Amino acid sequence: MQITVIGCGYVGLVTAACFAEMGNRVACVDADEERIAALQRGMSPIYEPGIEGLLQTNRRAGRLTFHPQLGPGLSHSDIVFIAVGTPPALDGSADISQILGVAAQLGVLLDSPSIVVCKSTAPVGTACRVQAILDQLCQRRGLGWQHRVVSNPEFLKEGAAIDDFMRPDRIILGTEDADAERTMRQLYEPFVRNHDRILCMPRRAAEMTKYVANTFLATKISFINEVASLCELLGVDVEEVRKGIGADPRIGHHFIYAGCGYGGSCFPKDIRALLHMAREHDTELPILTAVEQRNQAQKGWPLRMLRKVYGERLAGCTVAVWGLSFKPGTDDIRDAPSRELIDELLAAGTMVKAFDPVAGDNIARAYPAAVARGQLQLFSDPYVALNQADALALLTEWKQFRQPDFALMAQLMRAPVIIDGRNQYDPAVVGAHGFRHLGVGRLPVDAPAPLLRKVV
Ligand SMILES: NC(=O)c1ccc[n+]([C@@H]2O[C@H](COP(=O)([O-])OP(=O)(O)OC[C@H]3O[C@@H](n4cnc5c(N)ncnc54)[C@H](O)[C@@H]3O)[C@@H](O)[C@H]2O)c1
Missing domain, CATH: 3.40.50.720 (NAD(P)-binding Rossmann-like Domain)
Structure with missing residues (x-):
């Protein structure tokens, strides 16, 4: 044809x-x-x-x-x-x-x-x-x-x-x-x-199917992220819960990974578009409104963790960022969680050293002024980006980040702190290398469960 x-x-x-x-x-x-x-x-x-x-x-x-x-x-x-x-x-x-x-x-x-x-x-x-x-x-x-x-x-x-x-x-x-x-x-x-x-x-049903598919997937992500924040308070590891619920075939293992939020050119804009379609017809979609709100909050999670560790001292810190695209396998940075973190760190006066296997050029194009003044540096080697860093924020789960050389990382960094925005690391493994690990809905290695502490 x-x-x-x-x-x-x-x-x-x-x-x-x-x-x-x-x-x-x-x-x-x-x-x-x-x-x-x-x-x-x-x-x-x-x-x-x-x-x-x-x-x-x-x-x-x-x-x-x-x-x-x-x-x-x-x-x-x-x-x-x-x-x-x-x-x-x-x-x-x-x-x-x-x-x-x-x-x-x-x-x-x-x-x-x-x-x-x-x-x-x-x-x-x-x-x-x-x-x-x-x-x-x-x-x-x-x-x-x-x-x-x-x-x-x-x-x-x-x-x-x-x-x-x-x-x-x-x-x-x-x-x-x-x-x-x-x-x-x-x-x-x-x-x-x-x-x-x-x-x-019919044509209208086809158009609606696309929006419903995307917004349903986004709902799964925001749901598990909400669960993760409660897990943190209850002293429960969300990873255990994820495996436990995913084993039920009615739930399944896809799209129930807690993390620092979804991005990309589709989910965020498609949710907003469906909410707008509802408003045009004088109706509300409270579930999807909450899905979007939760995702916005979730994108702020890496910064909240950095502030938890460094407080007001964050301005003078250097933060390494691994993973800039909104997900692995693409150079697409539209609405990526990395954008929100980089914006906030630059505004706070923090130095940012970033690495991504393919999206570095797109980020450099998006922040020409910060690159020119040297506040945002892009590297072609993930380990070089860690040099003298006060923390590593992992934002995209590229396969090459799964089993890095933790010993080398600990040597290179000024402070061994990992903000694990995709729950890639076993807290016990990185803990054994001397890292302080903060995951989404995960327990610090040696932390007693908060509820138990209360009872005692
Ligand atoms: N990216 C995805 O993963 C994905 C998946 C499913 C559906 N979609 C949908 O598909 C559509 C396209 O998405 P995308 O990610 O490919 O977008 P994109 O921004 O990557 O590509 C759109 C292209 O259209 C070109 N364009 C704009 N106006 C034009 C015109 N008048 N004549 C010729 N070219 C023109 C732009 O220059 C651009 O290259 C969107 O509606 C998106 O929601 C995207």
Whole structure:
């Protein structure tokens, strides 16, 4: 098939590369000319395991092309995917102006009936608005046919995006049009060969499904974080509780790890967008309001721990930060917990030495002034970042942080303090190396349970 993908970000690029890999001809369009120029040189503008190889193979085979704008050459696509951003507006709603702008361009440009697919996460009713724009423009141009708009929300996870796209656990198709459904099923057939995982539903239900999936996962995280804060008071290790509840298959082990909060380009903005949709319909969603509040509080946890250790002296300290992306496997720093901690430390006058396997450049670009004055230093070696540090804050659970050389760390640091924002370390193991370990809902190694102390 001839496919156009508009928006070459985390979702658009993966979508384009995976469809091209199946033999389709895919034209990618992005308004960011630098991004397109990099892609034309065979370089990926994002870090995603496996993406560069797929882009290069399919570009060389002539199945993948990159364009800085929608031009006449792209006007005969069978299917056009819209994968542009839907960032949060000031009132929390999803800003869908990029989608609507693309729809208006397509309405003028497309010369034959196409299937236009909304892949971006967008509020309920967006696909219908895109349909209305296209219908109006077709009518104005005197064309005797219509485009068909499908909602096909994306469920890939950054860091495992190629695998998720190639082996999806489900594909949601929102359409009421039998022909569009048939074509979309044909397109996705190579990805679901062993058994059908395509769910077809009305467009509004597809749009709602995406928001509910993300907000449910965020709810699990905030729930365990709330439990962790009570565990701290009760002298219970939340890790024991996590294993205990995860063994129940109705609960499961996924997304119940206590930590310093979720970030990224999806969960925070999607919760706010769903809350806004509710407000527009004069209703409240108290559970999701609490989920967001808990996450905000949780992002402040590393700083609270640093203040607990150093109090007012934090200003004169040096804090090493390991892990800057919002999760392992990506260079995406949007809404990452590292941003909140770095902001606070810089404001407090603390020196920050940071390391991340792939996200360092993005952080350097986000804090040019702090980097220029030397208050924020980025390192390409995690151990060098620890030199003379008064504490290490671990914020992203990259695999390489799991079994570091604790003896070397203790030698390098000025004070052996670990703020373990992802509960990566066994307090007893790091304690044996002389570290003071503060985990989320975990017990200090030698601390008697607070309740027992009270009884005594
Ligand atoms: N990142 C994820 O893990 C993920 C997962 C599922 C769904 N989503 C959703 O997918 C959508 C895209 O997310 P993303 O992370 O890929 O965003 P992104 O910001 O990485 O990419 C969006 C791209 O669209 C381009 N763009 C904006 N306006 C354009 C226009 N008029 N013409 C051409 N290009 C234009 C931007 O330059 C950018 O490269 C969002 O709605 C997001 O919520 C994201």
